[in-house]
Amino acid sequence: xxxxxxxxxxVSSLTLVSxxxxxxxxxxxxxxxxxSVWNSAFITAFTLPNLFRRLLGEGALTAALMPNLxxxxxxxxxxxxxxxxxxxxxxxxxxxxGIILAAWAILFLVQNVSVSEKWILKSQLGIILFPYIAxxxxxxxxxxxxxxxxxxxxxxxxxxxxxxxxxxxLGGIGxxxxxxxxxxxMFLCAGVMIGxxxxxxxxxxxxxxxxxQPHLDFAVSDRLRNVMLLTLPGIYGAAAHxxxxxxxxxxxxxxxxAGASLLYYSNRLVELPLGMFxxxxxxxxxxALTKAVAGGRxxxxxxxxxxxxxLSTMMACPAAIGLGLLASEIIQxxxxxxxFKSNDTKSMVPILYIFAIGLPFYSFISIETRAFYAxxxxxxxxxxxxxxxxxxxxxxLALMRxxxxxxxxxxxxxxxxxxxxxxxxMLRKKRSDIRLRELGPDLLKIAAAxxxxxxxxxxxxxVLALFIPQGHFGSLVALVFLIPLGxxxxxxxxxxxxxxxxxxxxxxxxRRKTNAS
Numbered sequence: 212x213x214x215x216x217x218x219x220x221x222v223s224s225l226t227l228v229s230x231x232x233x234x235x236x237x238x239x240x241x242x243x244x245x246x247s248v249w250n251s252a253f254i255t256a257f258t259l260p261n262l263f264r265r266l267l268g269e270g271a272l273t274a275a276l277m278p279n280l281x282x283x284x285x286x287x288x289x290x291x292x293x294x295x296x297x298x299x300x301x302x303x304x305x306x307x308x309g310i311i312l313a314a315w316a317i318l319f320l321v322q323n324v325s326v327s328e329k330w331i332l333k334s335q336l337g338i339i340l341f342p343y344i345a346x347x348x349x350x351x352x353x354x355x356x357x358x359x360x361x362x363x364x365x366x367x368x369x370x371x372x373x374x375x376x377x378x379x380x381l382g383g384i385g386x387x388x389x390x391x392x393x394x395x396x397m398f399l400c401a402g403v404m405i406g407x408x409x410x411x412x413x414x415x416x417x418x419x420x421x422x423x424q425p426h427l428d429f430a431v432s433d434r435l436r437n438v439m440l441l442t443l444p445g446i447y448g449a450a451a452h453x454x455x456x457x458x459x460x461x462x463x464x465x466x467x468x469a470g471a472s473l474l475y476y477s478n479r480l481v482e483l484p485l486g487m488f489x490x491x492x493x494x495x496x497x498x499a500l501t502k503a504v505a506g507g508r509x510x511x512x513x514x515x516x517x518x519x520x521x522l523s524t525m526m527a528c529p530a531a532i533g534l535g536l537l538a539s540e541i542i543q544x545x546x547x548x549x550x551f552k553s554n555d556t557k558s559m560v561p562i563l564y565i566f567a568i569g570l571p572f573y574s575f576i577s578i579e580t581r582a583f584y585a586x587x588x589x590x591x592x593x594x595x596x597x598x599x600x601x602x603x604x605x606x607x608l609a610l611m612r613x614x615x616x617x618x619x620x621x622x623x624x625x626x627x628x629x630x631x632x633x634x635x636x637m638l639r640k641k642r643s644d645i646r647l648r649e650l651g652p653d654l655l656k657i658a659a660a661x662x663x664x665x666x667x668x669x670x671x672x673x674v675l676a677l678f679i680p681q682g683h684f685g686s687l688v689a690l691v692f693l694i695p696l697g698x699x700x701x702x703x704x705x706x707x708x709x710x711x712x713x714x715x716x717x718x719x720x721x722r723r724k725t726n727a728s
Contacts (some may be wrong), residue, residue, distance in 0.1 A: 223366035226491050230483045232374035237479055238545055239382045240399070241472075245550025246328045249392050253399065256336035257616035263310060264351065270346075271596045272303070273355045275442040278587050279434050280359050281501040289422060296356055296418075297428040298435045300349055306429075307345040314341045318483060329464075339400045341567035346407035353414035357421075359498050365417040367491070369410050376406030388664040427590075441587075458600075461617045462607055470616040471553065477562040477620070481570055484530035489523045489574040489692050493581050500585035512585070513644055519578040521653055528661040536668050537693060540686035547683065562620045569624040572631040579634045582645075592636040599630035610671035653710060660704040668697045 244250035275297060315338055322334035354366035377399060385398030412554070463470030484607065496519040542556045542563065558672045563568035578594050602624035610618030638645055648656070671693060679685040 219627055225371075229368065229370040229374065230487060232371055232378070233479065234379045234483065234545060236374045236381075237476060238548065239378060240653065241476065241546045241551040242388075243381065243395055243553070244392065245391075245472075245555070247469070247472075247550065248332070251464050251469065252329055252333040253336055253396065254471050254475045255460050256333045257312065257340055257403070258460055260341050260344040260347075261575070263307075266402030271472050272299070272438075273351055274441050274590065275438045275584075276352065277359065277497060278501045278504065278585060279438050280356065281498070281505040282359060283341055284359065284432060285456070285502070285505045292356065292359070293423045294350065294428070295432070295438075296423065297426055298430065299352060299438060300425070301429050302435075303348060303352065304345065306347055310344065311341050324414055326571050333464075337398060337672065338401055338712050339397075343403055343407045346404075346411045348374060350407075350411040353411075353418050356423075357414060357417055357448060358494060359501075360421055361498075362417060362421070363495065364395060365414055367717035368413070369495070372409035372413060373403065377402035378411065380405065382714050393436045393600070400608055408572060429454055432675065458492040458604060458607060459623050462611055463616050463619055464612060466615050466619075470557065470619070473555070473559045473562055473616055474620065476542075477559055480534065480545075480563060481566045484526065484534070485570065485573055485577075488526035488530070489577050492519055492523045492526075493577040496578065497585065498579040499579060504585050504587075509600055509644070515641075516578070516582050517650060519581070520575065520647070521650055523574040524571060524654060525657050525705075527571040528657050529569045529664055529697065531570040531667040532661050533697055534570070534667065535564050536665060536672065538563040538567070540689045543686045544690055558616070561617050565620040565624050575631050576627065576634060579631070579638060582638060583634075583641075586641065588641060591641065592634065595630050595633040595637060599626040602629050656705060656708045656710045660701050664697050664701040665705050667700045668693050671696060683721045699702045 224705075240250060240253075244253075258614050274591035276295075280292055280295060283295055318334045318337045318341070350369060354369055357363070380402030381395065381399045381723045385395045385402075389398050419425070459474055463474050496515055500512055503509075503515060535546045538560045539556065542559050543553075546559075547553060554662050583589070583592050586706050603622050606622030606625055607619050609624050612618070615619065635647070672689060675689055675692065676685075679688050
């Protein structure tokens with residue numbers, strides 16, 4: 212457990228650095244482009260390569276590859292792992308090349324037949340950004356191998372290179388040399404592509420230090436066939452989740468110029484605690500689950516699964532309440548600068564409320580899907596994702612008429628909650644030994660501590676409002692005071708309730724602090 216917490220603390224610490232830089236990137240982009248058509252066009256265009264990144268990189272292929280890598284490592288050693296990685300990357304390069312060419316053809320067609328300037332702009336940006344998928348998909352595979360070898364630091368830093376590159380090109384070179392919005396947008400796209408190059412080259416360097424020798428290898432082995440067979444249904448499952456996001460952003464882009472931007476930045480704020488804790492926990496838990504399955508150690512699998520659920524829920528619940536209570540202060544402090552105005556903040560606050568409610572469910576899905584992938588069951592997450600896609604689509608079309616962008620947020624969140632329950636029901640059918648009733652007392656303590664924390668933060672927020680002026684300064688002071696207060700209250704209540712996992716979570720936070728320093 213000490214080793215597990217140490218790894219989670221490292222990943223959480225480095226992810227925190229990445230998320231802070233990501234917020235800096237978003238603040239810079241908002242200040243320069245606001246919630247304008249330029250920003251929305253970039254977000255929707257960048258969603259397309261991100262869709263395939265999830266399908267071929269961090270999603271289906273990684274999920275199919277990791278259990279096979281674990282078995283290869285268990286049976287044949289590291290050299291066999293390196294061979295399988297070369298085979299996978301060789302075919303991935305061919306597939307990505309074909310996708311890029313097909314996407315270019317479609318985007319060129321849209322650009323030439325579209326009568327709307329904003330759709331033409333989105334197509335132009337998509338043509339520039341689409342090659343990013345080859346860089347990030349290969350980087351995701353290499354990061355999965357590094358995680359398997361216990362090298363969690365380099366993969367956790369992957370997004371850092373992208374964020375730093377965008378900040379440098381847009382905030383540095385772009386603000387100096389870019390005059391028009393179009394020129395600044397070109398520097399933003401250049402930052403994405405240069406960042407993607409470093410996202411690939413750094414894990415290549417790290418894995419070469421582990422003895423890997425990269426080369427093209429198109430020979431098809433039994434293990435590679437197994438990866439392909441697992442990947443195909445997984446692609447559809449990952450596609451369903453990403454199409455959910457794509458549907459929301461495309462419909463928001465259709466409703467008004469600001470809609471896609473407001474949805475995106477609300478989601479980015481939710482991703483901050485999600486990435487710091489839940490993704491860090493699931494990243495470390497996943498190799499542990501696959502190794503337990505490969506070695507036939509059922510009790511170890513069950514222990515790691517329950518530990519992942521408990522720790523991720525413990526971190527997600529207070530984060531959700533904090534995001535909801537401090538939504539206006541967070542948005543005003545981070546984004547209300549430059550072309551992002553107070554009206555944009557008011558429009559974004561209810562969207563963040565809705566997304567915050569979904570945070571614990573996102574957290575649970577992250578652990579649940581890793582458990583399915585570890586036992587080589589890709590089809591169950593596919594079915595759950597398909598049902599969630601239908602729920603999102605139907606609710607989006609129904610609610611956008613009455614509530615516009617807020618309706619899209621409600622639909623997206625409802626589909627996540629639905630997917631959460633369906634996934635757990637399916638996992639129970641696969642593994643009858645998985646029973647959350649054993650976690651019931653801990654989950655009740657987490658709920659009680661979260662409510663007490665919320666009451667304390669809400670009360671102190673009212674008191675602070677009497678002494679500090681409204682505006683950017685008041686929001687900043689409130690965040691600086693209330694976030695530590697809420698965190699301390701939450702964990703003190705858990706400690707008073709004698710919750711064992713609270714000590715582990717505090718240890719995790721202290722390890723993260725040590726790693727960060």
